[in-house]
Structure formats: structure tokens, C-alpha cells
Amino acid sequence: MMNIETVTIIGVGLIGGSLAITLKERCGVKRIIGVGRSLSSLEQMALIVDSHGHKVIDESTLDPKYGVRNADVVILALPVVSIIEVGKEIVANLKIGCIVIDVGSTKAEIVHILTPLVQQKGSFVGTHPLAGSHNRGPESAKGDLFHNAVCVITPVEKTDKDACEIIKAMWTRVGAKIMEMPPEGHDKLIAITSHLPHIIASVLVNIAMGEGEKIIPLIASGFLDTTRVAQGDAEMWKDICLTNQGSIKEMLGKFKDALNKWEQVISDERWDRLKEMFEAAQGWRKGV
Template sequence: MFRQISILAPGLLGGSVAQAARARGLAKQIVIWARRPEVRLALRGQPWCDATADSPAAAVRDADLIVLAPPVDRIAPLTAEIADHVAPGALVTDVGSVKAEISRLGHAALSGRAHFVGSHPMAGSAHTGWENASPDLFAHRVCFVTPRPDTDPAAAERVARFWRELGSEVVTVAPDAHDEIVAHISHLPQVLATTLCTFLAARQPGWRNFAGGGLRDTTRIAASDPAMWRAILEQNRDEILRALRAFQDELQGFSAALANRDYLELTARLERGKTFREQFRPLP
């Protein structure tokens, strides 16, 4: 599909993009830039990396697809940094889990020269870093593609096709709609898992030694990188606050049913939760 794919700041997602693109023959050349020299040195020995660059500008100069994979608070500044160096007509996308501000600033930075089309693959792990990357990370996973109203439709379709070729099931939504969705299905669960752990730690830290499967499953994502999640929470603050307020209303309803011994209402809520969970699509 592409002559050169350049991946900037590869962690788990960026490294997996490189591996998946090489495994599926989507690029003649894959060029990677990483901020730390020791990472660039390590990447040179990887079969899915054809070359490393010492600067973002050098990495993107000949690319027809650029994938930005730093933390979400670094995507817009990195887009601005490379704006004068991208090839005319190049596609620029990202893997950040927040889209509205990133898409607006990315489009503004590249307007008239290249095309910014936001992306967010719903794939990941508590294990970060390119060392944990996998060519199958995106297989059968949803990937949001988030064009703006003024995005070139052909550019948006090429980015969508790229993610489909990596094995993803592409869903195209507006950036604002994306941020509302992930605030509820991704960011809110992170907040709840973290808050449950901080609550239990304050009550009696030793209770963790008695944890069974239920607590372990419910709190798995609380082990995620705090710095990464702080950036996400800052970027999607308003939508997450709205989700939290709605969840507090739901929790208050559950609490009231239990306090009032309204066991019919309690059972109805338990049944609704069970039904929703049973209707999840199975993971591959």
C-alpha cells in the first residue's frame, strides 16, 4: 500500500503497527524514530525496522504514511514539529485514545500540505513498550478512524483501509463522538478500577492477599501506567466527568435499592448488568 511508513515514538502500539505492516507486506520500507538513542540502537536490529532516524523531521521526509504513537499529550506538538517536513499529500495518523483536540490541531498544522486523519485502535495491554509488540495485536479488534468534516474523503478511506489490512474492524466516527464513546467504555472503567484499588488500599492493604478472580479481573487495568493515564484524563476531562456523573447516578440508584430492601429492583439491576455483559462480542 505504501512506499514508506514512518512510525514516530513507538511503544506497544507503534511497534505493533510496524510488525503488522511488515508481516502483511504493506510497506516497502519502514522507518522509525524514537526519542532515546539507546532505543534507536536497539530497533536497528529488528527485522521489521528498515532504518531509524535521528530526528522526527528526518524520519518523515520521504514517507507517504506517518503514524504518530507517543503519549496523547505529545501527539499535537509532534504533528506541529513535523509539519514543514512531510511530503506533499502524505497521510498522517495517530494511535491516541483521545481525538477531538488532536484531530483539530493536526488538521490545522498540516492543512494545505498533507492529510491528518485520526485513528484509535482499541488494542493494548498492561505491558507497555515496543518489546511487547505483536504483529497480531490489531487482529479482529475495533479501530476508530475519526475524520473531520473537512477531511479529504479519499485520505480517510486510505487510512481506514490501512487499519483493515492490519486486521482491524474499522468504525468511522467524528472525533467528538469518539471521545464520548471511549469516555464511557474505556476511560470510565480505568477510573473505576483505579478508584476501587485506592479505596481498598486505604481500608486495609493486607486484604489484597485474599483476592480471588473477581477482584483480580475487575482491577486488572489499575496496573496500567499512571503517567499515560494522567495524560488521557487531562485530554478527555470533560467527557470523563460527564460519564462519572452519570455513573454516580446509577450507583446511587443501586445503593438506594439495597438500603430500602427493594430486592425486586436490585434483581432487575443485576439482570440488566448480566445481560449487557453476556452480549459482549468474544475476543479473538
């Protein structure tokens, strides 16, 4: 792994802040520059500390172009649409040989737009750490966020192989387990495991809302567990749907077909078949 001395993190929230902690503690990074969108965000990121109580952000700025000038690695820890916008904005200010990565939960559009642009100065590697929660902001950052979490790396033909290996090593050092796949394959599978569940959770909440106050005393752990992700940031999830709409629409179609089959089994009063369907889901879920 190359000697990464300076890292710029654009978007120091839960993911970016947690990376700041672990990069200092586990990767030997000497200097971390945080880029925020407001003065309050700069004040919050200044409070992030490692396990020894030491501050991990050495410098902060509101200007992404200024913040990336001396970085060996730039991490775009932003909503997916902003990743593309800011990625375009900073290219001219990158130092030669810089590696730029993102942590967005959709990959194809980001990777195919930013890979050739960043190649003017350095390399771009698409990554997606499957870690986090509905909590946001630097105050939620923690040093063990990526421990045993899967991080998907999505190289394409133009991805620099050396840069890709460096970033794999970096994610491994912060505790993640590496999985590599094409960006389109990632987007299709993550639509099933992440994007569709969020939409379903939001639909369930909206249905419950339609019943008014009388339903609230009947809400227990089953509903709360199933709909936890509906608390996620609405702007972020709008952008996810925007940049992965093809795969999401495909999976919504499959979900509607499956719902129709379940409805038909119930309408036909095929209770043995219904039990088999529940048992199949139960068995597979227990094995995950």
C-alpha cells in the same frame, strides 16, 4: 490503495511496533523508519522481528523532523498530548502529499488541531485502534495485535476523502474492522467503555490500599480482573483525562448518580429490585 513504500512510526512501543510488523507483512511497505525518545528505545525497536525473524525497522532516529522527510505515511503512536506537540513539530518537514495519522485514544482535540496544520503539506486522518494492553514497549509488539480489533476512523469536514480511504484500507489490511464516527462522538462513547473503567479500577485499588496488608490474602480473580487496567501507564492516563475531560466528567456524573440509586435500593432493603438490577447487567454483559 496507494503504494505506501515508506512509513515513519514515531513512538515504536506496543502499538507502533505491532504496526511495524503488520505493515511489512501485510501491506507491502518496503521501508519503516522508527523514531524514539532515547538511545535505549532505538536499541529496543531494533530487536523487533516479523514472523520470519526479519527485523522490521530499517532506520531509526531520535529526531522526528529528520525521520519524516521521505515518508508516505507518518504514524504518531504517542501519548495524546505528545501527539499534538510532535504533530506541530514535524509539519514543516513533511513531504508533499504525506498522510499523517495518530493512534490516540482521544480524538476531538487532536483532530481539530492537526487537520488544518498538516493540510499545509498533506492530509491528517484521526484513528484509534482498540487494541493493546497494560504492557508497553517494543518488546510487547506482536503481528496479530490488530486481528479483528475495531479501529475507529474520525474524519471531519476538512479531512481529505482520498487520504481517509487509503488509511481505512491500510487498517483493514492489518486485520482491523473499521468503524467511522465524528471525533466528539468517539470521545463520548470511549469515555464510557475505556476511560471511566480505568478511573473506577484505580479507585478500587486505592480503596484496597487503604486497608493495608491484611487485605492482600483476600484478593482473588474478581478483584484482579476488575482492576487489571489500573496497571496502565499513569502519565498516559493523565493525558487522556486532560484531553477528554468534558466527556469523562459527564460520565463520572452519570456513574455517581447510578451508585446513589444502587445505594438507595440497598438502604431500602428492596432485594427483589436489587436482583433485577443485577440481572439486567448480567443479561446485557453476556450479549456483548
